[in-house]
Amino acid sequence: MENIGSPPETTNLVDAQVTRAQESHGSSAPLIPTSRLERLLRERVLRRSSKSYHSLEESRDSNGDLDISGNSNDLYLSDGDRGYQDEDMFEGNAFVKHLTDGPEKQDARVPKQRLLVVANRLPVSAIRKDDDSWGLEISVGGLVSALLGINEFEARWIGWAGVNVPDEVGQRSLTKALAEKRCIPVFLDEEIVHQYYNGYCNNILWPLFHYLGLPQEDRLATTRSFQSQFAAYKEANQMFADVVNAHYREGDVVWCHDYHLMFLPKCLKDYNRKMKVGWFLHTPFPSSEIHRTLPSRSELLRSVLAADLVGFHTYDYARHFVSACTRILGLEGTPDGVEDQGKLTRVAAFPIGIDSERFIRALELDVVKAHMNQLKERFAGRKVMLGVDRLDMIKGIPQKILAFEKFLEENPVWRDKVVLVQIAVPTRTDVPEYQKLSSQVHEIVGRINGRFGSLTAVPIHHLDRSLEFHELCALYAVTDVALVTSLRDGMNLVSYEFVACQASKKGVLILSEFAGAAQSLGAGAILVNPWNITEVASSIGYALTMPADEREKRHRHNFTHVSTHTSQEWAETFVSELNDTVVEAQLRIRQIPPLLPKGDAVERFMHSNNRLLILGFNATLTEPVDTQGRRIDQFKEMELKLHQDLKEPLRRLCEDPKTTIIVLSGSDRNVLDENFGGYSLWLAAEHGMFLRRTTGDWMTTMPENLNMDWVDSVKHVFEYFTERTPRSHFELRETSLVWNYKYADVEFGKLQSKDLLQHLWTGPISNASVDVVQGARSVEVRAVGVTKGAAIDRILGEIVHHTHVEAPIDYVLCVGHFLPKDEDIYSFFEPELPTGPAPSARAKIANPLNRFASNSTGVAAFCRKAPLPIPSPDTRANSFLGNGNWWSRMRERMTVHEGSSVLDLRGENYFSCAVGRKRSSARYLLGSSTEVVELLKELTACGP
Ligand SMILES: O=P(O)(O)OC[C@H]1O[C@H](O[C@H]2O[C@H](CO)[C@@H](O)[C@H](O)[C@H]2O)[C@H](O)[C@@H](O)[C@@H]1O
Numbered sequence: 001m002e003n004i005g006s007p008p009e010t011t012n013l014v015d016a017q018v019t020r021a022q023e024s025h026g027s028s029a030p031l032i033p034t035s036r037l038e039r040l041l042r043e044r045v046l047r048r049s050s051k052s053y054h055s056l057e058e059s060r061d062s063n064g065d066l067d068i069s070g071n072s073n074d075l076y077l078s079d080g081d082r083g084y085q086d087e088d089m090f091e092g093n094a095f096v097k098h099l100t101d102g103p104e105k106q107d108a109r110v111p112k113q114r115l116l117v118v119a120n121r122l123p124v125s126a127i128r129k130d131d132d133s134w135g136l137e138i139s140v141g142g143l144v145s146a147l148l149g150i151n152e153f154e155a156r157w158i159g160w161a162g163v164n165v166p167d168e169v170g171q172r173s174l175t176k177a178l179a180e181k182r183c184i185p186v187f188l189d190e191e192i193v194h195q196y197y198n199g200y201c202n203n204i205l206w207p208l209f210h211y212l213g214l215p216q217e218d219r220l221a222t223t224r225s226f227q228s229q230f231a232a233y234k235e236a237n238q239m240f241a242d243v244v245n246a247h248y249r250e251g252d253v254v255w256c257h258d259y260h261l262m263f264l265p266k267c268l269k270d271y272n273r274k275m276k277v278g279w280f281l282h283t284p285f286p287s288s289e290i291h292r293t294l295p296s297r298s299e300l301l302r303s304v305l306a307a308d309l310v311g312f313h314t315y316d317y318a319r320h321f322v323s324a325c326t327r328i329l330g331l332e333g334t335p336d337g338v339e340d341q342g343k344l345t346r347v348a349a350f351p352i353g354i355d356s357e358r359f360i361r362a363l364e365l366d367v368v369k370a371h372m373n374q375l376k377e378r379f380a381g382r383k384v385m386l387g388v389d390r391l392d393m394i395k396g397i398p399q400k401i402l403a404f405e406k407f408l409e410e411n412p413v414w415r416d417k418v419v420l421v422q423i424a425v426p427t428r429t430d431v432p433e434y435q436k437l438s439s440q441v442h443e444i445v446g447r448i449n450g451r452f453g454s455l456t457a458v459p460i461h462h463l464d465r466s467l468e469f470h471e472l473c474a475l476y477a478v479t480d481v482a483l484v485t486s487l488r489d490g491m492n493l494v495s496y497e498f499v500a501c502q503a504s505k506k507g508v509l510i511l512s513e514f515a516g517a518a519q520s521l522g523a524g525a526i527l528v529n530p531w532n533i534t535e536v537a538s539s540i541g542y543a544l545t546m547p548a549d550e551r552e553k554r555h556r557h558n559f560t561h562v563s564t565h566t567s568q569e570w571a572e573t574f575v576s577e578l579n580d581t582v583v584e585a586q587l588r589i590r591q592i593p594p595l596l597p598k599g600d601a602v603e604r605f606m607h608s609n610n611r612l613l614i615l616g617f618n619a620t621l622t623e624p625v626d627t628q629g630r631r632i633d634q635f636k637e638m639e640l641k642l643h644q645d646l647k648e649p650l651r652r653l654c655e656d657p658k659t660t661i662i663v664l665s666g667s668d669r670n671v672l673d674e675n676f677g678g679y680s681l682w683l684a685a686e687h688g689m690f691l692r693r694t695t696g697d698w699m700t701t702m703p704e705n706l707n708m709d710w711v712d713s714v715k716h717v718f719e720y721f722t723e724r725t726p727r728s729h730f731e732l733r734e735t736s737l738v739w740n741y742k743y744a745d746v747e748f749g750k751l752q753s754k755d756l757l758q759h760l761w762t763g764p765i766s767n768a769s770v771d772v773v774q775g776a777r778s779v780e781v782r783a784v785g786v787t788k789g790a791a792i793d794r795i796l797g798e799i800v801h802h803t804h805v806e807a808p809i810d811y812v813l814c815v816g817h818f819l820p821k822d823e824d825i826y827s828f829f830e831p832e833l834p835t836g837p838a839p840s841a842r843a844k845i846a847n848p849l850n851r852f853a854s855n856s857t858g859v860a861a862f863c864r865k866a867p868l869p870i871p872s873p874d875t876r877a878n879s880f881l882g883n884g885n886w887w888s889r890m891r892e893r894m895t896v897h898e899g900s901s902v903l904d905l906r907g908e909n910y911f912s913c914a915v916g917r918k919r920s921s922a923r924y925l926l927g928s929s930t931e932v933v934e935l936l937k938e939l940t941a942c943g944p
């Protein structure tokens with residue numbers, strides 16, 4: 001497994017894993033890996049040692065001797081039904097062996113985890129023989145081949161049997177026949193198959209994901225419109241989900257496969273959010289620029305993101321997916337995956353492999369040897385070149401044949417010394433594009449054979465059918481040069497299988513650089529661009545004449561890879577990562593503060609006598625912005641406007657004599673004046689640097705000697721980057737500057753912000769007393785120590801000074817979408833809060849009395865003895881420089897005054913609440929400003 005970035009440490013999880021590993025392996029050795037990487041390494045070692053033990057055990061015959069013939073693995077599809085040619089495909093196959101064996105025959109030492117594999121296609125396709133009798137044939141394709149290698153789990157396979165079964169009798173009998181193979185059918189009727197499989201899957205998603213673009217929408221035929229095909233796609237996915245839900249048992253792992261089932265993770269999680277759901281894509285995931293052309297682009301991405309773990313064959317595909325989520329959905333891409341409101345979907349690369357042993361063992365079988373002899377005889381005196389592909393436009397079959405033609409054209413001496421055997425397995429034959437391809441290939445092959453063939457031999461042997469397993473192994477083994485020219489290919493297992501069968505011949509692999517396999521077999525193969533016919537033709541010449549020692553070295557390299565990166569390991573790694581991801585997510589959730597208990601907040605508000613509401617502005621009291629896949633209207637969004645629905649409740653709260661409201665914002669005075677000028681409340685602009693009661697004038701709490709000399713040069717840097725970063729902008733405030741790249745291209749914006757920071761640090765602010773505050777998509781430069789938390793003590797002092805306090809403040813609600821730097825405001829009221837992000841602890845503070853709570857004598861500490869003087873500029877400067885002197889002095893002066901206290905706050909009457917954030921040091925969370933509106937409405941309902 002290759003993570004798309006460096007993984008975080010997960011010690012608790014690791015401990016659990018280690019304990020599990022120790023238990024299951026009976027080891028008492030101290031295994032204390034501290035990171036995910038260490039754990040994976042450790043598990044790999046354990047898996048390998050356990051595997052060699054198991055394989056030794058399994059390959060011993062009854063006499064205890066080693067049996068490498070493979071004959072002990074003889075398998076068949078159904079009792080008394082051993083006549084199908086394809087049953088040989090199951091030869092030595094781990095999954096089918098597992099499918100065939102009952103649980104009682106499994107290894108009793110370690111209970112296996114139940115795995116529900118959900119793929120469009122079952123490993124077997126059904127053929128109806130009679131009303132209630134069925135023949136089962138192995139399905140062809142890389143996905144089936146790979147998954148057949150799994151035997152570590154107690155697996156069930158859920159999928160479509162490739163046949164329409166409209167009648168109940170047939171459905172019942174097929175279900176029964178498949179149950180013996182541990183397969184569970186999803187019955188799709190003809191119309192759904194037409195729209196979902198032929199239509200949306202194979203006519204839209206498949207070409208798009210392979211960079212062939214979208215087909216023209218056919219407006220005249222409703223069955224060929226995106227809309228109806230997408231509707232069928234969703235319907236089919238829901239049908240798969242219904243079957244999964246019916247068979248799911250708590251603790252099962254559900255592994256969804258491929259582009260057919262992108263909607264499935266969401267359907268499953270909607271039904272049961274505790275289900276462990278993984279999704280793996282077997283095709284490439286294209287650049288986000290391609291994916292964004294798809295009309296249902298956002299819905300599909302969001303549905304996939306419902307999974308816990310999302311896997312791809314290569315790092316490139318994973319990167320493209322993350323990039324599509326950031327660019328199209330506006331979500332955060334992290335080194336671990338995609339984050340949405342604190343929920344992380346892990347995204348990683350898990351390159352698939354094959355069950356190499358199965359191929360190696362097969363070569364020892366007499367039947368395979370016999371096939372090899374026949375082939376050698378048939379092609380005696382000629383070098384054999386081989387292509388094995390489904391007849392699919394992504395496989396580049398015409399390009400391959402044209403390159404071969406060019407080679408023959410340019411190298412007449414080879415014309416009777418080489419043959420190209422092309423196995424083109426018919427596939428998706430109901431899709432018109434595939435029908436066209438078939439005619440095109442036949443036409444080219446005919447032309448070339450006519451041109452270079454003789455009475456006794458033709459240069460191209462083209463077969464429009466699949467081969468049985470033993471024939472295929474024999475063909476791989478006698479081949480001199482394999483030719484894989486996919487225009488795009490998720491992985492391409494044919495290249496792996498060829499390598500596995502070449503232990504003695506050490507033939508050459510010519511491999512398209514656009515196949516996922518190029519990442520793993522690129523070192524030993526000759527990589528080509530299949531579109532460059534000249535290059536492929538010359539590579540053919542090079543391969544055919546390659547010296548033996550070079551062939552040997554190249555082969556050894558690839559053989560090592562193929563025999564160590566098996567499908568088994570691939571599946572085990574994915575499932576083990578999925579298990580871990582779920583545990584990690586649970587740990588993460590525990591660290592997220594709970595939602596604000598609104599009822600409690602309202603109830604306590606109602607029973608209090610003097611309430612203080614501290615409210616942020618941006619994203620707290622403004623209209624929510626929907627970035628979920630919609631184009632952001634930058635123009636509208638940049639103009640901060642008070643939420644329409646908030647106007648009335650805010651007005652009523654302001655009229656309440658028992659409630660004081662402060663709007664505390666980073667925005668400048670004008671913005672606050674425009675929005676709140678008509679209300680009776682306190683405004684604290686620029687993080688509290690300016691303060692006014694709306695009935696009075698602005699006061700500046702800014703120290704007179706505050707050095708702002710840096711502003712011009714920072715402004716210069718910000719201007720420079722704004723000019724060079726389309727759709728970024730900057731705000732020049734009186735005490736700070738903010739450069740915002742929220743609307744710019746995410747990745748470019750991030751790069752530019754790194755560059756900008758470097759310019760700042762090495763230039764204008766290198767010696768200035770400033771703080772640089774990085775937001776999710778912004779960089780702000782402020783005078784040092786300016787934070788909302790640092791300002792609140794001064795603000796309170798001013799308010800106390802200007803207000804006639806009849807009863808002590810006994811209720812505080814502090815709500816905002818604040819930057820981490822400004823979250824010090826939350827802890828201002830509870831100094832015993834731990835500084836680290838451990839909000840769960842916050843909810844259960846042992847001492848309900850905070851710093852302002854009554855002391856043992858019942859007298860609050862925050863009381864005024866005498867009128868509070870406005871601090872001098874010097875003392876203000878101290879306050880803003882964050883040394884706390886001013887505050888301590890003020891507190892010293894605020895002792896008992898005629899027996900009444902100014903603030904008497906108990907822990908349970910304090911509600912700090914972060915809006916639209918998951919990671920916060922606030923006690924509670926609210927989802928968005930819409931929920932703030934609801935809350936304030938409920939508070940007004942309490943009446944004055
Ligand atoms: O089921 P079909 O429509 O007949 O198609 C057969 C399979 O084709 C695709 O295979 C992919 O998976 C391979 C294994 O990961 C990979 O090596 C190859 O590059 C892919 O093309 C498809 O993704 C499967 O779902 C189909 O079953």
Ligand SMILES: O=c1ccn([C@@H]2O[C@H](COP(=O)(O)OP(=O)(O)O)[C@@H](O)[C@H]2O)c(=O)[nH]1
Pocket residue numbers: 139140141142143145146388389390423425465466467468472491492493494495497
């Ligand atoms: O006559 C054939 C030809 C091919 N295959 C199998 O089909 C799979 C093709 O997988 P690949 O990943 O190369 O491409 P896909 O067809 O999945 O796109 C391989 O496992 C082949 O062994 C097969 O079973 N019978």
